[in-house]
Amino acid sequence: MQKIRILHVVQAAGGVDRYIRMLLKYLDKEKFENILVCSQDFHEEDYIGLVDSFEQVEMTRAIGGNDLKAIKEVRTLIKKYNPDIIYAHSSKAGAIARVADIGLKNCCVYNPHGGAFNMRCSAKKKAMYTAIEKVATPFCDKIICISDAEKQSALDKKICKDDKLQVIFNGVDIESYESGAHGVVKRKDLNIPEDAFVVGMAGRMSPQKAPDVFVKMAKRVKDKVPNAHFIIVGNGNQEAEIRKYAEDNGFSDSLHITGWVDNPMSYVELFDVACLLSRWEGFGLALPEYMMAGKPIVASKVDAIPNIIQDGENGLLVKVDDDVGASNAVMRIYQEDELKDKLVTQGLEDVHNRFNARRVSEEHGKLFEKIIK
Numbered sequence: 001m002q003k004i005r006i007l008h009v010v011q012a013a014g015g016v017d018r019y020i021r022m023l024l025k026y027l028d029k030e031k032f033e034n035i036l037v038c039s040q041d042f043h044e045e046d047y048i049g050l051v052d053s054f055e056q057v058e059m060t061r062a063i064g065g066n067d068l069k070a071i072k073e074v075r076t077l078i079k080k081y082n083p084d085i086i087y088a089h090s091s092k093a094g095a096i097a098r099v100a101d102i103g104l105k106n107c108c109v110y111n112p113h114g115g116a117f118n119m120r121c122s123a124k125k126k127a128m129y130t131a132i133e134k135v136a137t138p139f140c141d142k143i144i145c146i147s148d149a150e151k152q153s154a155l156d157k158k159i160c161k162d163d164k165l166q167v168i169f170n171g172v173d174i175e176s177y178e179s180g181a182h183g184v185v186k187r188k189d190l191n192i193p194e195d196a197f198v199v200g201m202a203g204r205m206s207p208q209k210a211p212d213v214f215v216k217m218a219k220r221v222k223d224k225v226p227n228a229h230f231i232i233v234g235n236g237n238q239e240a241e242i243r244k245y246a247e248d249n250g251f252s253d254s255l256h257i258t259g260w261v262d263n264p265m266s267y268v269e270l271f272d273v274a275c276l277l278s279r280w281e282g283f284g285l286a287l288p289e290y291m292m293a294g295k296p297i298v299a300s301k302v303d304a305i306p307n308i309i310q311d312g313e314n315g316l317l318v319k320v321d322d323d324v325g326a327s328n329a330v331m332r333i334y335q336e337d338e339l340k341d342k343l344v345t346q347g348l349e350d351v352h353n354r355f356n357a358r359r360v361s362e363e364h365g366k367l368f369e370k371i372i373k
Contacts (some may be wrong), residue, residue: 003033004368007083007106008051009074009097011059012090013041014204015285016113020089022173024050026361032368035081037074039093053081061092075100084372085109088140095132098139107371108140112150113282133159141371146170146283147304166367169307170283171360172292174352177265185266190256192270196229197221199330200271202264202286203278205236205257210277210300212238213323215245215255217277220327222251225334233267235259268293273333279320281305287315288355291347296340298329308355314346 010016024034024047036042036051039059047054057073060066074096078086085107088097094110101108112133137143137160145151145167154165187194199221203209211232218230232242232255239257246255258267268274274290276299287308290297297315299305300322309315316332318325333340 001031004031004085004372005033005035005081005083006085006087006368007035007037007078007081008087008089009037009093009100010042010089011039011093011096012061012113013039016090017042017046018285019113019170021046021050022171022357023361023364025173025176026358028361028365031365035077035083037077059092059096067096070096071100075104078104078106082106085368087111089113091129091133094140095136098136102139109142109144109367109371110136110140111144111146113146130157130159133157137164140164142166142367144168144367147307149304149307150282153303168360168363168367169355170285170288171355171357172285172288172351173357174292175358177292182266182269184263185270187270190229190231190258190270192229192231192256193227196227197225197334198229198231198271199273199275200231200233200268201275201277202233202268202289203276204234205232205238205242207238208278208280209234209236210279210321211236211242212245213277213321213326214275215242216323217275217326217330218246218255219249219251220323221330221334222254224327224331229254229256231267231270232257233261233264265289265293268295271295273298273330275326275330276300276305277318277320277326278302278305284308288351291351291355294344294348296333296343297347298326298333308350313343314350315343 034051035053036047037055037057040056044054055077057070059070078101083106086097086101088094088110090113094112098108143165145165148167151165151167201214205211222228246252274295274297276284276286278300281303283304299309299315299317300320301317302320309317311317316329318329
């Protein structure tokens with residue numbers, strides 16, 4: 001049987017990069033051939049054994065003159081490989097790939113990995129992102145939503161009709177994590193005492209992930225628990241602001257910022273409580289990762305997060321921008337061992353039943369086969 005050839009187009013690295021690697025790992029190699037067309041932010045060595053061909057095109061996050069050059073280059077690669085399906089990942093690549101494919105009549109699948117129109121930004125920007133999605137929608141066959149909340153948002157904004165949308169929940173590579181090395185990073189490596197109470201977050205220090213709320217929560221917890229320490233796994237343009245707040249409030253020695261790391265889960269393993277206090281979230285891949293590591297979760301009640309976290313069952317939910325509520329939730333976990341154990345147990349059950357990477361790839365495989373029939 002001839003393999004189904006899929007050409008993946010992707011601009012944004014980070015979480016999308018991890019998602020694609022996970023998807024390709026479990027996608028049936030007997031049925032599918034995969035070509036990756038990616039931005040300069042990707043590394044070919046990460047895709048050895050996962051793709052049949054690797055191509056790079058300069059793509060930038062911001063809208064600009066470079067986009068026309070990128071569209072032309074992607075169109076050339078579409079003609080070169082003549083795929084059965086083009087799979088565009090994230091908003092920018094989604095626009096570039098769909099425009100590049102106009103008139104070429106390939107099947108096209110688009111996954112925004114969290115619609116840009118759901119970002120907390122100015123009304124003018126939201127309107128622009130919504131307009132771009134509406135204009136580009138006729139040029140693809142299926143739009144994959146990574147949560148029920150994302151699908152509902154697309155319907156509310158009239159991006160397209162219901163039959164063009166398909167929900168495939170995100171997942172994490174549980175098998176890889178459980179069979180991998182653990183305890184690689186020690187508390188002493190970050191100058192954290194073994195008996196410290198450690199609260200952490202994994203994510204960019206950017207407005208979406210609300211590191212400013214995290215650090216304000218940290219101050220409140222530190223006032224009540226003197227041996228509390230705080231870890232931010234990631235980098236971002238708010239780092240100086242976050243460090244200054246900790247310094248001004250006298251706990252900079254208890255705040256540990258790792259910067260970009262290749263092994264974020266090794267740092268998550270150090271947490272006693274894991275936070276995701278995002279202001280908007282298409283899915284929140286950190287949440288099943290926290291569950292996989294057996295960590296109790298405090299998260300904001302926004303967008304897709306309540307699709308994943310049931311308050312009081314597998315985590316605690318707080319309002320957006322609520323550092324007081326977040327600190328209270330963290331303190332509950334600190335003080336109530338029974339609650340902590342319940343959240344961890346249910347989280348582990350949920351990640352195995354609902355957020356396994358194999359399920360993500362299987363659902364994609366069924367969709368790909370259905371589309372080209």
